[in-house]
Amino acid sequence: xxxxxxxxxxxxxxxxxxxxxxxxxxxxxxTWLWYKQDPGEGPVLLIALxxxxxxxxxGRLTAQFGTTRKDxxxxxxxxxxxxxxxxxxxxxxxxxxxxxxxxxxxxxxxNP
Amino acid sequence: xxxxxxxxxxxxxxxxTSVKIECRxxxxxxxxxxxxxxxxxxxxMLMATSNEGSKATYEQGVEKDKFLINHASLTLSTLTVTSxxxxxxxxxICSASAxxxxxxxxxxxxxxx
Numbered sequence: 001x002x003x004x005x006x007x008x009x010x011x012x013x014x015x016x017x018x019x020x021x022x023x024x025x026x027x028x029x030x031t032w033l034w035y036k037q038d039p040g041e042g043p044v045l046l047i048a049l050x051x052x053x054x055x056x057x058x059g060r061l062t063a064q065f066g067t068t069r070k071d072x073x074x075x076x077x078x079x080x081x082x083x084x085x086x087x088x089x090x091x092x093x094x095x096x097x098x099x100x101x102x103x104x105x106x107x108x109x110x111n112p
Numbered sequence: 113x114x115x116x117x118x119x120x121x122x123x124x125x126x127x128x129t130s131v132k133i134e135c136r137x138x139x140x141x142x143x144x145x146x147x148x149x150x151x152x153x154x155x156x157m158l159m160a161t162s163n164e165g166s167k168a169t170y171e172q173g174v175e176k177d178k179f180l181i182n183h184a185s186l187t188l189s190t191l192t193v194t195s196x197x198x199x200x201x202x203x204x205i206c207s208a209s210a211x212x213x214x215x216x217x218x219x220x221x222x223x224x225x
Contacts, residue, residue, distance in 0.1 A: 033213055041218055042118070042217050042219045043216045044216070045213050045214070045215065045216075048213040090214070098144055098146075098209055100158070100214060102155045103155065104154075105155050
């Protein structure tokens with residue numbers, strides 16, 4: 001099936017550092033979504049992107065919808081301990097197709 | 113914002129019994145809901161798409177007779193794991209297409225003993 005390649009799989013950083021993760025695919029997407037999942041919880045939407053080239057911020061988070069429609073990145077600036085968790089990208093392949101394809105996730109660990 | 117409520121959050125059942133998980137959209141109508149399964153340290157795997165008033169669409173490899181989905185109203189979808197076995201133990205998460213994006217429930221940890 002369709003897959004999103006998300007990298008890195010894990011990150012170990014110091015508090016205050018910036019974080020960058022991305023997702024790529026060989027397929028074209030019309031929607032990119034970034035989620036954060038805490039242990040034992042469902043994913044929580046961070047940022048939604050609907051147009052190629054779109055750059056959107058949510059506090060210290062910034063995400064972009066790649067111009068080729070095949071990739072997206074998420075940046076977190078000045079990381080804090082509560083940023084710890086697993087981040088997933090998700091994409092909707094074609095307009096009208098409702099199901100999402102998920103990346104493999106990026107596990108973020110922060111050393112205080 | 114759009115909220116999806118999922119219950120129960122945890123359930124332990126004996127092998128051979130059935131378990132029902134509920135997913136409700138609290139402040140919007142969800143004509144389509146999605147059911148995912150997630151194994152430890154892995155991503156979400158879509159099991160099926162639940163459509164209000166019609167049969168669910170299952171992903172390849174998912175047994176429709178084992179994972180029964182009912183979406184009888186615009187605010188409720190249920191997943192029933194029938195004749196559960198230990199290998200069905202997993203984290204099950206529902207989602208709905210809501211204004212502003214896809215909203216997820218808080219998940220159900222199923223343990224079959």
